[in-house]
Amino acid sequence: MAGTKRTRAAPVDHAAALEGESGGSTDQGIYRAIADAIFEQRLPSGTKLPEDNLGEIFSVSRTVVRKALFRLASEKLVDIRPNRGAMVASPSVEEAREVFAARRVIEAASVEAAVPRMTPEHRDRLARLVDKDHAAHQDSARRNWIRYSGAFHLEIADIAGNQVLKSFLKELIGRTSLIIGLYEPMQRTACTHDEHAELLDILTGSDVEAAVTAMVDHLRACEQRLGLEQRNREIDLREIFSTDLDSTA
Amino acid sequence: MAGTKRTRAAPVDHAAALEGESGGSTDQGIYRAIADAIFEQRLPSGTKLPEDNLGEIFSVSRTVVRKALFRLASEKLVDIRPNRGAMVASPSVEEAREVFAARRVIEAASVEAAVPRMTPEHRDRLARLVDKDHAAHQDSARRNWIRYSGAFHLEIADIAGNQVLKSFLKELIGRTSLIIGLYEPMQRTACTHDEHAELLDILTGSDVEAAVTAMVDHLRACEQRLGLEQRNREIDLREIFSTDLDSTA
DNA sequence: GTTTCATTGATAGGATACAAAAAAGCGCTT
């Protein structure tokens, strides 16, 4: 919609705006709010994000908004073009592939390091995330589903213990969420919680090789479900308007 | 104030010309200038980076400096503490280890993808970088050595073809430069160009496994030369002042 | 009727002003 008309249409931040409260109106808060909105697809790819507008919504000056936007841009969730402003990013098919490839690299290493370190507590925490994942998926609107789904993967990286790789993965998961929103075929979930449950079983075993393979396969399956290869060739405008052509020709 | 005679708007690039730092006065330019200074150890770890100070040096307002500093912070080259300003980061031993571990993960994948794609042109470009590396190393002050050394690794990632992984590696190489500056023992180069020459030979062969192993070993050797394990335990103040204690006791 | 150019309206980039927080300096008290 990119509606330049929504001056006061903020869903939740209403309380935030009035109370000069903590969570919502700092640059971190705005960053989170926008990122969440992107993940939950309330902000579709290509939506313009004007500074003034956001500033009014969160009742802060553009200065603060800009900080949040630049941070989002550094994580490739929004595109900023000089003098043209920010918009929700629209990752290309190529980029989407690279993100998945990068995830395979990092998460394979993650699993390899995590499996030998797995304790019962870790296992429980993962199991709880699978449950939340499951619950969120059942929920009417899967508002938080993507979040929990990502949390499962991130938890594994946490167990692996390398903060650097974990932060890379965090970024990749964010980008993946955006990609899924952009490319996911209708009514077809890209990353099922069932696979996470299976994965958990293998992760808690002692076969590191098998666990790594399972994770890589899982990621490959997620990518596959997006059907990126079909969109590889550029969009054929003629084909798209073929029906119109039929009626007009 | 920053400028000499500018009360109102900025006359585009006037001030930059005076400093000979053409292009040095944009946020990108300042970012590069500070990053370079960190890599070349002209800015040691812990150096405070006050905003107005830098603003005066580059003859821009704090706004632009802040943008550069926040970007540097997002790449972990500087630390920004709320209300306390920015300083050149001092990565811990733990962090240093994690950076190297992450590099092993990413560069192993990089090599694995790059070797099968290696063309004579790629080979030449790598060879040229090894040469520059060598030349810079011979040079009195190894001002640019770290840069070329990093460029070799980055070029491999470029050949591999995944831009996402390449950008991660770019960040890691920057952090590695800082780490080397911080931990490198005196007169002992952490990452010799000779190893790069050897590596190049193996990379141009067809044995992917061997190439991956060689890269991982190379990185492990670099890390080892820093002697991080010796600094693993936290700094023992008593031991440091033991000589003083001897003389005073 | 189409193309080109100028004006206008909107929005990002950047500088400055002001407020708040921390650090440093200073005097006072014990």
Next chain:
DNA sequence: AAGCGCTTTTTTGTATCCTATCAATGAAAC
């Protein structure tokens, strides 16, 4: 003389303002 609390100073955080730039629209020329 040493410690403590207040004041001053420095530096960051945020708001606001000005200007450069871009796109969009309308007018003029072809």
